[in-house]
Amino acid sequence: MKSFLTLLVTFFIGFSLFGQSDFNLGFLPKVVVGKKLSDQTKWVNSIESRTIVYDEDYQFSHSLVDVSSILSFKINTNQSVNFGYIIRFEDSEIIHRTFQHYNIVSSFSSLKLGHRFAFEQFYQTQKQTTFRTRYRVSLEKPLNGERVDVSEFYIKIGNEYLYDFDEDDLEIRFTPYLGYQATKKDKVEFGLDYRLSTFIHNQTENRLWIRATWYISL
Template sequence: MRTFLFSIFLFINLFSFGQNPTSIFGFFPEAQLSYKTANEFKISTKIESQQGIINTSPDMNPHYNYYHNQTDFQGFIGKSINPFVSVTIGYQYRIDPQSNNSNRSIQQISFVQPLTGIKLGHRIRTDQTFAAEENPEFRGRYRLSAEIPLSGQSLDPTEFYCILSDEGIISHQNDDTGFENRFVLGVGKLLTKHQKVQVAIDYRTDKFSAQSIRHRTWIKFGWFASFSAKK
């Protein structure tokens, strides 16, 4: 745990408060509840909220107070094609105090690649965002993720594990094309067979075509629960 806290400190200093003029830092709680039906459909609901405490950019005075950045409400329904591949569609409603609230449609396909001592995941996702007085935004995304048990070759209840992921996002809106990268590093604990908690650093970079790259560092706290119907 001390190593993880040191990593948080290092990320904040290297990426959020370096020489780049646009930096955002805050907390990112999230919760997800999933249910798998007897015929292998998976229904999920999720809420996540970004709570900022630091915002510095060249076009505004530095902001060092709490502010609500955004809150997302999501719903998904997916189907397992086989034990390793699933397809999913979803919907998101975003509350955005700084802009217009938005609606988003989501489509994705996920692959699980079980390896010895590591669970490797691939996710390909597309989404379309619609908001009042704004042109639609279209995005394509690919995420590579890994879960690594910290005790032994497999994960059992009450044990800790490491989470690591990197996601590249290409977006298109108003004839402009952008790129964003999201890197996540953290630790989780499997509380029971059906519940787990995670704490992680979520470091995001975008606006690469602007005069300065925007850096956003979020400390994520997550609770996840999944249940299955009896067959």
């Protein structure tokens, strides 16, 4: 717990030193429901809401809602592929997204190291299809012992890079989370989702999301 709090303090100090004037703050609640269909297949559905609580105009606004569905296929003990679909409701517009993931998870004693390689396609009315690729690396560690048991906490730290081919833009994300295994069937994660983008065009945007996610296994 102390290590996680130290990480958050360090993050906020760095953010205050290097943050730019274009800054948004918001809240990202999410519910994820997964069901194992077989030893190799899992079906995962989620709904996520995005609310902006601060921007340059000091406005509070509801930004969007994402509803997703994913089929995950395990290749072997530490590799899997995902095929998914997201429908986004943003203002009066509906955006459709398909995506493909290749995942690798390695375990080292009490530490889990994950890699995710992704390719995404966006479909919008009166706009040509756009493409984005992304890579994420993550570390997960229990705060007690070598594995996460019921009623125990864990930390998860992620770093992700997203490249938009249409906008020629690179976005970097940093995500420190504190997780709690409530029961064998559900867990919750709380943390930050900091996103830095458009810096390669000298128009840096900083977005800080406060994220809360509830994972449910059926």
